Amino acid sequence: MNPVEFAPRSFQRNRDWYIDHVVQGVVFIAGISAIVFIVGIFIFITKEGMGFVLEHVTFRDVFGSMYWEPSDEDAPDYGILALVAGTASVSGLAMIVAIPFSLGAAIFIAEFSSGATRESLKVLIELLAAIPSVVWGFIGLSILNPLIMRLFDVPVGLNVLNAGLILGLMAAPIMTSIAEDALKAVPDRYREAAEAMGATKWQVTFRVVLPAAKNGLLGAVLLGVGRGFGETMAVLMATGHSVNMPDSVFDSVRALTATIAAELGETARGSDHYGALFAIGIFLFMITFVINLSADLIVRGVKNS
Amino acid sequence: MNPFEVTGINTTNKRTQALFRLLFMMMTLLLILPVIIIMMTLVYKGGSVVTYDFLFSHPTNGMTAGGIFPALFGTICLVTVALVVSVPIGVAAAIYLSEYASDNWLTRLINLSIVNLAGVPSIVHALFGVGAFVIFFQFGTSILAASCTLAVMTLPVVIVATRESLQSVPMAFREACWNMGATRWQTIRRIVLPNSISGILTGVILEVSRTAGETAPIMFTGAVFFTPFLPQGVMDQSMALSLHLFVLSTQVPGVPEALPYGVALVLISIVLIMNSASIAFRMYLRGKKKW
Numbered sequence: 001m002n003p004v005e006f007a008p009r010s011f012q013r014n015r016d017w018y019i020d021h022v023v024q025g026v027v028f029i030a031g032i033s034a035i036v037f038i039v040g041i042f043i044f045i046t047k048e049g050m051g052f053v054l055e056h057v058t059f060r061d062v063f064g065s066m067y068w069e070p071s072d073e074d075a076p077d078y079g080i081l082a083l084v085a086g087t088a089s090v091s092g093l094a095m096i097v098a099i100p101f102s103l104g105a106a107i108f109i110a111e112f113s114s115g116a117t118r119e120s121l122k123v124l125i126e127l128l129a130a131i132p133s134v135v136w137g138f139i140g141l142s143i144l145n146p147l148i149m150r151l152f153d154v155p156v157g158l159n160v161l162n163a164g165l166i167l168g169l170m171a172a173p174i175m176t177s178i179a180e181d182a183l184k185a186v187p188d189r190y191r192e193a194a195e196a197m198g199a200t201k202w203q204v205t206f207r208v209v210l211p212a213a214k215n216g217l218l219g220a221v222l223l224g225v226g227r228g229f230g231e232t233m234a235v236l237m238a239t240g241h242s243v244n245m246p247d248s249v250f251d252s253v254r255a256l257t258a259t260i261a262a263e264l265g266e267t268a269r270g271s272d273h274y275g276a277l278f279a280i281g282i283f284l285f286m287i288t289f290v291i292n293l294s295a296d297l298i299v300r301g302v303k304n305s
Numbered sequence: 306m307n308p309f310e311v312t313g314i315n316t317t318n319k320r321t322q323a324l325f326r327l328l329f330m331m332m333t334l335l336l337i338l339p340v341i342i343i344m345m346t347l348v349y350k351g352g353s354v355v356t357y358d359f360l361f362s363h364p365t366n367g368m369t370a371g372g373i374f375p376a377l378f379g380t381i382c383l384v385t386v387a388l389v390v391s392v393p394i395g396v397a398a399a400i401y402l403s404e405y406a407s408d409n410w411l412t413r414l415i416n417l418s419i420v421n422l423a424g425v426p427s428i429v430h431a432l433f434g435v436g437a438f439v440i441f442f443q444f445g446t447s448i449l450a451a452s453c454t455l456a457v458m459t460l461p462v463v464i465v466a467t468r469e470s471l472q473s474v475p476m477a478f479r480e481a482c483w484n485m486g487a488t489r490w491q492t493i494r495r496i497v498l499p500n501s502i503s504g505i506l507t508g509v510i511l512e513v514s515r516t517a518g519e520t521a522p523i524m525f526t527g528a529v530f531f532t533p534f535l536p537q538g539v540m541d542q543s544m545a546l547s548l549h550l551f552v553l554s555t556q557v558p559g560v561p562e563a564l565p566y567g568v569a570l571v572l573i574s575i576v577l578i579m580n581s582a583s584i585a586f587r588m589y590l591r592g593k594k595k596w
Contacts, residue, residue, distance in 0.1 A: 020488040024405060030394050031401030032411075034418035034464065037457050041425060044436035104332030112326050121333065123584055128340050130580045131573060132518025133427075134547045138554050138569050139343055142562075172336050200318045202325040223424070230426025232521040237555060257428045257521075264431075264525050269440070281432040285425060292424035296417060 045281045052275025053282070062279075068243050068259070070273040078276050080283075082243045086160075086253030089246045090235060091228035093164025098172040098228075099221055105172070106179035106220075111205045122177070129173035133233040140166040140238030154250045158240035161249040166238045167228050175224040182216020182299070183209060219299035226291040230284065232257040256280050347570050354567030368531060368553065369560050373568055378535055379448075379543035380575075383523060384516045386452035386539055387459065392509060394456075395463025402464070403471035404493055423461035427521040430458045434526040449539040451527025458522055459512045466508020470501040507587050514579035518572065520547040530556065546572050 057078050065079025109121050144165060145157035152161075186209050194204045210217070240252025241262060260277045267274040362372035398415075406412040434454030444450035474497050482492040528545040530552045536543040550572055553565040 016488050016491065020490045023490040023493075027397045027401040027405060030397030031406065031415060033394050033398055034415055034422055034460065037460065038418045038421055038425075040437060041429065041433040041457075044441065045429065045432045048432070048436045048440075101332050101336045104329045105336050108326075108329035108333045112329055121337075124337055126584060127577055127580055128337065130514055130518075130576055131340075132520070132547060132576055134518070134520040134550050135569050135573050138550055138565060139347075141554055142565065143343060143346060169336075169340060176336070200322045202322045203318070205325075226424050230424070230429070232426060232428040233551065237551070257426055260428045260432065261521055261524060264435070278432055278436070281429050285429050288424055288426055288429075289421060292421050293417070296420050 042285065045278050045285060049275055049278025049280075049282050052272055053279045056272055056275070057279075066243075066245055068254075070263070070276050076272065080256065080280065082245050083254055083256045083259055083280075085245050086239065086243075087229060087235075087255040087257070089160050089249075089253060090163045090167055090239060090255060091225060093160055093249065094167035094171055094228045095221070095225060097165060097168030098175055098224055101168075102172040102175035102220075102224070103179055103217065105176045106183055106217075107205060107210075109176070110180045110183035111201065111209060122180070125173045125176050128169075129177065131170075133170065133231060134237075136166050136170050136234040137237030140234060144238070152250065156240060156250075156252060158238060159250050159252050160239070160246050162240075163235050163238040163253075163255075164249070166234050167231055170231065170234060171224040171227050174227060175220045178220035178223055179217050182213045182220060185216060186212045215298050219295045222291055222295035222298065226288050226295065229291065230257060230288050232261050236261050256284055344573070347566060347573065350563060351566030351568075351570035354563045355570055359567060360571070363533065364531070367559075368557050369564070373546065373549060373571065375532065375535055376544040376546045376549035376568075377571070379528065380517055380546040382448055382536055382539075382543055383452050383455065383528070383545055384513055386448055387455040387516050388509065388513065390453055391456035391460050391463055391512065395460050395508075396467050396505060398460075399464050399467035399471055400493060403468050404489070404497065419461045419464055422457070425458075427458065427519060430454055431522045431525055433457070434522055439526055445540065446525070446529075446542055447527050447540045448536055448543050449527070451523040451545075452539075454522045454526045455516050455519060458519065459515050462512045462515055463508050466511060467501075467505045470504025470508065471497060473504065474500045503586070503590050507583050507590070510579055510583040510586065514576045514583070517579070518547055518576045520545075520551055524548060546575070 061078055062080055063084075064081070065077055066081040066085075067077035067079045068083060069077040105121075105125070109118055109125075113121065140162050141158070144162050148154065148157035148159070148162055190208050190212055191204050194208045199207065235255045236258035239255055239258060241254050241258060242252045243254050244251055246253050260280055263273070264277050267277065359372045360377060361374050363374055365371035402412065402415065406415070431454065434450060434457075438444045438450035438453045439446055442450075444453070478496050478500065479492050482496045483489075487495070523545055527542055528548045529542045530544075530548070532542060532544055534541075546568065550565060550568045553560050553568060
């Protein structure tokens with residue numbers, strides 16, 4: 001947005017001119033606040049966690065061991081392999097649930113519905129996305145837990161299946177609305193050209209709209225993955241929270257995020273355990289940063305082309 | 306031969322079309338229906354608990370009975386302070402992005418940071434809150450520290466909503482104002498902001514709903530499991546509704562089954578009512594728009 005060039009400066013230097021420049025400075029500082037906060041997050045969690053990473057553990061200790069026993073006084077273990085497996089299995093199952101359904105829903109809303117149906121579906125999806133994660137966790141704990149125990153005849157209903165379903169239901173509305181945006185971004189003339197050739201609606205959707213929107217859809221999926229990876233409360237409450245390499249979907253696991261949430265309250269500031277939790281934070285920050293960055297680059301690629 | 310005659314391939318296509326439409330509709334319904342059923346279960350099981358007394362009395366018997374007033378009040382305090390911190394910064398940032406920034410590397414970097422700020426896991430925001438506000442700025446575990454953490458976390462909501470609403474004001478309005486000799490700030494204050502204030506409000510309501518539901522960022526920065534006192538100032542700790550739900554359903558033994566359902570129902574009602582208000586307001590504005 002380029003402003004119109006004003007008259008020469010000397011002519012304008014009254015009170016309003018000065019106010020204008022002060023305001024410009026203030027909004028500029030606010031404008032770069034997002035950068036400041038992102039850098040700040042990195043600096044502060046690194047400050048608390050880096051000392052531990054550099055002094056106490058090696059790469060092998062952390063990524064080569066599945067024993068997470070940071071409160072053992074004699075020989076604490078800081079292996080996060082089981083935690084990574086927990087996070088990955090839950091997010092993986094969530095994506096298996098969420099990706100097909102949210103893409104299907106996005107296609108239905110964007111291509112197959114119109115008018116009041118579309119508007120009300122969009123509002124519903126938006127409301128579903130607003131349900132707080134602690135409520136989802138509570139649902140996993142008190143509704144899905146007995147349901148899974150009864151349906152599959154397993155002793156514990158807090159497991160990969162439970163958390164995966166909860167996380168899938170959580171991530172799906174967000175993925176649906178981003179995917180729907182991506183489909184809407186495909187120009188109507190593409191559809192009209194295909195329809196003029198005699199293609200039916202689903203032919204237009206599959207042969208024209210989906211290929212044209214594939215980057216945006218990939219971005220939507222990636223953002224969903226990022227959300228699943230970073231989800232804390234729901235995963236803490238629905239996974240069963242026991243350190244475990246899962247063999248089946250009925251095993252309880254523990255996630256990276258949930259470990260921080262459960263243990264930070266009971267560690268002394270500056271202790272190794274405390275540092276280890278911040279180190280997990282650095283790891284999570286970097287992973288989600290990469291996921292969000294690539295999602296953004298992919299989606300931006302669509303807009304530029 | 307009649308070129309418009311219905312041939313075999315037309316019927317096949319039509320049938321496939323109907324089949325796919327049905328498939329996608331089923332998928333959409335399967336996404337929405339379970340959640341609606343779950344919500345109805347919440348209402349069914351928690352509805353009887355939620356009374357006037359429940360909302361406005363203190364928890365008793367080690368939180369196994371009584372009401373949720375301190376948690377409700379705490380959430381209101383946390384949200385208010387978070388808004389006081391984040392709305393001015395967010396609106397100013399949006400003004401910069403919409404009215405001043407040109408399309409250069411810095412703007413791209415800001416946009417990238419906003420996307421990332423929204424994507425950072427809530428528990429990492431909590432760690433940041435502990436490291437920055439609780440320890441470095443020495444707020445201690447207090448409403449101020451928790452609200453600042455929430456403010457940083459929900460900043461992208463305000464920025465994005467405000468920016469959109471500012472950009473929907475036609476360029477011609479600004480140009481007309483500049484032509485009258487107004488400075489850029491005069492234009493923003495007299496023309497751009499009045500024409501977009503309702504859109505900004507929509508974003509703020511949305512932020513309230515986001516902030517009220519968050520749990521992880523406040524767990525270690527200012528919200529406590531239980532306190533018999535209401536907070537007297539921003540440096541006090543406080544209970545919060547979202548954390549109260551977590552505590553009741555995982556940490557306290559012997560809680561009657563209906564109690565956490567009641568808390569969940571109150572929490573979700575606040576969030577959904579705020580969200581619906583924001584959506585309804587947005588639709589109303591879209592209908593009223595004169596340009």
